[in-house]
Amino acid sequence: MLGYLFPGQGTVRVGMGAWLRRRPVARERLDQVDTLLSRPISPLCARGPIDRLVATEHAQVAVTACNLAALAVLEEEGYEAAMVAGHSVGELSALHAAGVLDLAETVRLVETRSRLMAGVGVTGGMRAVMGLPIERVEELAAAASAPGEPVVVGLENAPGHVVVSGALPALDRLTSLATDATKIVPLQVGNAFHSPLMAAAVPDWAEAVRSAPMREPRVPVVPNVTGEPTTDLAMLREALIAQLTGRVLWTRTVTAIEASAPGVEVGDSKVLTGLSRRAEARCLSMSDPGTLRRLARAVAA
Structure with a gap:
């Protein structure tokens, strides 16, 4: 059993997801995400340009696509999560991994979130x-x-x-x-995320989250705004709304994951792995194809 940590928007780069596409199951998941989106994200991930890729309406979708592809690889390898969490927009990937959101609803909510946040305009x-x-x-x-x-x-x-x-x-x-x-x-x-300057996006985001079909989580989820594991679906729903303007308590989140299981950063990023090390917590990154071998050794140990 592993603790799954899903990265967020600040981890985008041109070429992201390239190694994942070499795995058929991950390539299939990326293609599924492209089909569910109003506009495919894979070409922008592969070729950029970076100024378009880092824009809010693209970055959140790009990160989520890679998160979901990396999750598909772990599922194919037979790994299971003991607990999950996601950094900022990564919380939606975590809710999918916990069984709260299906794939289509995850993609829809991510696209909605990115559109609403981009629509606020640059405030900071x-x-x-x-x-x-x-x-x-x-x-x-x-x-x-x-x-x-x-x-x-x-x-x-x-x-x-x-x-x-x-x-x-x-x-x-x-x-x-x-x-x-x-x-x-x-x-x-692109903006002052997780601050009061995002307030204009909250009403429509709250409506989208409250109307989304969700199931009880299979494993505990650690919401950004509490840093505490929970399986309370009502709390998870409200926490997802609150994190648009609320503080991400990632240090507390990593501590909660560390107490449960070794962590793995599920996506094409090493950012959360680096932050975990600062917090003296164990974490391996799926951005390195060799991580699967190291995971096998870590789980055995």
């Missing part, structure tokens, strides 16, 4: 603050915020790796104030 951005504890970053965010220009902690990714999200002037003020940070890195995302 996100920056990773390195080398500071969460309490200090919260202080900086409060000091940098102004009326109509909020900045908040959007992602608690790992110890010493916190992402702030908000209006660009507020982000600039926070960057100037954070003289004690090791490094501050702008993220390649």
Whole structure:
């Protein structure tokens, strides 16, 4: 049994999914996703250009397609999840892996989410603050915020790796104030996700989630906004709505997964694997074809 961790939007790159397409079961899953979408995503994953691929309406779909393809490989190999979680949009992949959403509904919700979030318009951005504890970053965010220009902690990714999200002037003020940070890195995302600036997308997203057919999860799911495992379907539904503007408690999530089973990053990314190591948790990445051999050894051990 493994803990499945599904990456999110910030992991896109041109060429993503290439090794997965060499596995027939993954290629079939990618083709299924293309068929379910209003416009196939595979050509953009393969050839770019990167400026279109990182756009919100494409990036969330591209990451999800690769997540689902990697999941198909694990299923073919006979692995099962003891617990699942997904980073930001990756939470929809996790809900599919837990049996809450079928494939078509997963793809529909991801496409809906990406469209609604892109439709908000550019209201801000996100920056990773390195080398500071969460309490200090919260202080900086409060000091940098102004009326109509909020900045908040959007992602608690790992110890010493916190992402702030908000209006660009507020982000600039926070960057100037954070003289004690090791490094501050702008993220390649289209907006201030997981912040109050996403509020305009919430009503339609809530309607889409509440009307989506869902089943009781087969295994516990760790929602972003709680960081605690649950099999309560009503809670999972509301948590999925709340994470659009809410904080991603990823450090707590990784700790919960680690207590249950060895982790595997299910997608074409090493981002969550790196964050897990920062949190001193075990994780292997499916972006490396050799991971399947290492997984066999890890499970045996």
